[in-house]
Amino acid sequence: MSRTFLLLLQVLVAVVIVLLWHVASSTGLFGDPKTIRFFFSTPVDVVTRIGTWFAGGTIWYHLGITLLESALAFGLGSVGGVVIGFWFARRPMLAAVFDPYVKAANALPRVVLAPIFALWLGLGIWSKVALGITLVFFIVFFNVYQGVKEVSPAVLANARMLGMNERQLLRHVYLPSALSWMFSSLHTSVGFAVVGAVVGEYLGSSAGLGYLIHQAEGVFDVTGVFAGMFVLMAFVILIDWIVTKVENRLLIWRPRPATAAG
Amino acid sequence: MVRLALVSQDAPGARERAVMLDGVRITFDLAGGGTYEAVDTVHLAVEEHEFVAIVGPTGCGKSTLLNAAAGLLKPSAGTVRIFGEPLSGLNRRAGYLxxxxxxxxxxxxxxxVAIGLEVAGTPAREARDRARDWLGRVGLGAFCERYPHMLSGGQRKRVGLAQVLIRDPKILFMDEPFGPLDAQTRLIMGDLLLSLWSTDKKAVMFVTHDLEEAIALADRVVIMSAGPAARIIGDYRIPLARPRDIAEIKLDPQFHEAHREIWHALKEEVLKGYRQGDRS
Incomplete structure (x- = not known):
């Protein structure tokens, strides 16, 4: 299957869905179009709304806020995860003592923390960043911990015989191994950073994509909700694409899984 | 006619001893309690500039012995001396493949390849230049920028050889380094190893399960019994002249004689070892 053919099929799926949506909301084929419009809006309205947002420029502000929150959550959560993951992996005693608490904290659904963070940190960006951090931290933490633990004993023994001291082992062996595990979970952790930001905004804020969707829902503006969702999807796909590029660059040393010939 | 002399460990060596294993015993604690004796009281000396091959069945504790000499493992009893000094911690004068x-x-x-120099404080630029030179010597001058997964098994071994030799260790430990390679590649790697070794003749401890490879490469072949409680059951000088061509030397009548004699003794000793094992 060629790339263009695949792309064609992928586009076809979108076209069919939008077409069905359009037909349902403008003809009587699937029931009363007025009712359907109330619940689902129409593709034309949604596109028009998105157009207005971008033309008016207001959307950029909200996108910027969400992006900033996601980036901060990802950055701070990753740094925390790397540092603590490293520390725990190199101090088995510490890891053993904190093990039940780490598991308990990770088991907690993070959404319930959002109101508490809003209480502690206000309705500005930091309560959203904090929520994102609690999501990103654990993914990075577990991966880094695993990465340090699973360094090949042969590579480690070889590095020692090559004269590396503890600090050099950290830099040339443990850190690259841990980072490779972290990068392999980059899609998940970046995705969670965005989730944290949007959910935080949704539950209480004055800016961002989550806020936009929440506002629209508050006044039964279904067009606004759908428009917000589509912008959010496009935003996530764009970020995911960037992450893929970064990943390919950083993990160049990794053997690529054999891809089936198209 | 006996061409091969059994080596006496007590004979005063004219040359300095690079590695001296004196009554080394290695036991491991088992997970379910009790201990496993991997290596039983081994006395072994490797002189400076000497190429010693250690041959034994797979899993007989040859690698364990090598790890003890490298300082990666502390023997349960006995001492390891490196150039006369008792070894504590890692063996800093050795390279390990x-x-x-x-x-x-x-x-x-x-x-x-460069990392071994860099961690020792050589400026990065100089380390890279010398690494490039070394990769050229092992025949990989065109593969400097490749990552290990882009190299074949034999090429990775060549990089490993350059990585170890660039630090110019006085002693070289090799643990079945060519084990995973195919027969042709092994021959080529053996020749490469000998030609690199001949320039400065480091003391070498080369572990292998392949008697032919051992005879072709080494000055001395040490035979170990099957584990547990592996010990040295034979120690032979190989009188073949150097420089050697690994493929050619296997056609040499002297090679065959050495092989036959060692194999004969090895077989008897191994069988004797089995009988002793049955009694205990």
């Missing part, structure tokens, strides 16, 4: 893949997969061939 491992059986498994041990290159850092996140570094290029060049970076892998």
């Amino acid at each position: 491992f059986q498994q893949d041990s290159l850092m997969p996140w570094k290029t061939a060049l970076e892998n």
Whole structure:
């Protein structure tokens, strides 16, 4: 299957869905179009709304806020995860003592923390960043911990015989191994950073994509909700694409899984 | 006519002893309690500039012995002396070529070779230049920027060899380094190893399960019994002249004689070892 053919099929799926949506909301084929419009809006309205947002420029502000929150959550959560993951992996005693608490904290659904963070940190960006951090931290933490633990004993023994001291082992062996595990979970952790930001905004804020969707829902503006969702999807796909590029660059040393010939 | 002299460990050596294993015993604690005796009281001396091959069945504790000499493992009893000094901690005067893949997969061939110099404080630029030179010597001059996964098994072993030799260790430990390679590649690697070794003749401890490879490469072949409680059951000088061509030397009548004699003794000793094992 060629790339263009695949792309064609992928586009076809979108076209069919939008077409069905359009037909349902403008003809009587699937029931009363007025009712359907109330619940689902129409593709034309949604596109028009998105157009207005971008033309008016207001959307950029909200996108910027969400992006900033996601980036901060990802950055701070990753740094925390790397540092603590490293520390725990190199101090088995510490890891053993904190093990039940780490598991308990990770088991907690993070959404319930959002109101508490809003209480502690206000309705500005930091309560959203904090929520994102609690999501990103654990993914990075577990991966880094695993990465340090699973360094090949042969590579480690070889590095020692090559004269590396503890600090050099950290830099040339443990850190690259841990980072490779972290990068392999980059899609998940970046995705969670965005989730944290949007959910935080949704539950209480004055800016961002989550806020936009929440506002629209508050006044039964279904067009606004759908428009917000589509912008959010496009935003996530764009970020995911960037992450893929970064990943390919950083993990160049990794053997690529054999891809089936198209 | 006996051509091969059994080596006496007590004979005063004219040359300095690079490695001296004196009554080394190695036991491991088992997970379910009790201990496993991997190596039973071994006395072994490797002189400076001497190439010693250690041969034994797979899993007989040859690698364990090597790890003890490298300082990766502390013997349960006995002492390891390196150039006369008792070894404590890692053996800093030795290079070790491992059986498994041990290159850092996140570094290029060049970076892998240069790292041994860099961690010792050589400026990065100089380290890279010398690494490039070494990769050329092992025939990989065109592969400097490749990552290990882009290299074949034989090429990775060459990088490993350069990685170890660039630090100019006085002693070289090799643990079945060519084990995973195909027969042709092994021949080529053997020749490469001998030609590199001949320039400065480091003391070598070369572990293998292949008697032919041992005879072709080494000055001395040490035979170990099957584990547990492996011990040395034979120690032979190989009188073959150097420089040697590994493929050619296997056609040499002297090679056959050495092989036959060692194999004969080895077989008897191994059988004797089995009988002793049955009694206990």
